[in-house]
Amino acid sequence: MKTDITQALVDEHRLILRMITLLERNAPRTAAGDYTNWQFYLDGVDFIRNYADRFHHAKEEDVLFTALVNNGMPRENSPVAAMLMEHDQGRTYVLGMETAVRETLDGLPGRENVIAENALAYAALLRDHIAKEDDILYPLAERLIPETMREGILKGYGLAEVQATTGFSEQYRNLIATYEQE
Ligand SMILES: [Fe+2]
Numbered sequence: 001m002k003t004d005i006t007q008a009l010v011d012e013h014r015l016i017l018r019m020i021t022l023l024e025r026n027a028p029r030t031a032a033g034d035y036t037n038w039q040f041y042l043d044g045v046d047f048i049r050n051y052a053d054r055f056h057h058a059k060e061e062d063v064l065f066t067a068l069v070n071n072g073m074p075r076e077n078s079p080v081a082a083m084l085m086e087h088d089q090g091r092t093y094v095l096g097m098e099t100a101v102r103e104t105l106d107g108l109p110g111r112e113n114v115i116a117e118n119a120l121a122y123a124a125l126l127r128d129h130i131a132k133e134d135d136i137l138y139p140l141a142e143r144l145i146p147e148t149m150r151e152g153i154l155k156g157y158g159l160a161e162v163q164a165t166t167g168f169s170e171q172y173r174n175l176i177a178t179y180e181q182e
């Protein structure tokens with residue numbers, strides 16, 4: 001039995017998917033003028049930047065994907081390259097969403113559609129992205145990466161954990177649970 005190197009990432013996907021579900025629920029209501037809790041979007045941006053990007057994507061980009069490349073997967077024109085491009089595309093949508101929310105808070109009218117479009121584009125991209133990682137890339141990594149490298153990978157994940165503040169995941173779990181009850 002090999003040391004597992006992907007279950008922790010699959011678990012993180014579950015929390016990210018809960019935020020995606022919230023975006024899918026709230027964005028159409030914002031476009032229709034029925035949901036104006038802008039703080040939800042700012043909290044969503046904060047969660048995506050710090051948890052999905054800095055915490056989860058750092059483990060992928062700096063540790064797991066690097067290990068895949070070190071085990072023969074090309075860096076260009078490969079599944080890893082596609083995943084990295086999607087991370088970047090996601091950052092663009094999140095910035096678009098944040099900018100439109102801040103413009104709204106500054107009093108600019110009619111930005112609701114831009115908020116909703118970016119939120120839904122992010123949600124669709126990430127839902128598809130996560131499915132590809134869970135179903136294809138992670139199982140591939142479990143087959144490809146030799147046991148001798150696995151302790152090092154877990155140590156690499158630990159580094160991302162150490163850089164996060166105490167109660168980091170718990171705090172975001174609570175935040176998402178609060179919005180789920182809205
Ligand atoms: Fe990813």
Ligand SMILES: [Fe+2]
Nearest residue numbers: 056060130133
């Ligand atoms: Fe991921």
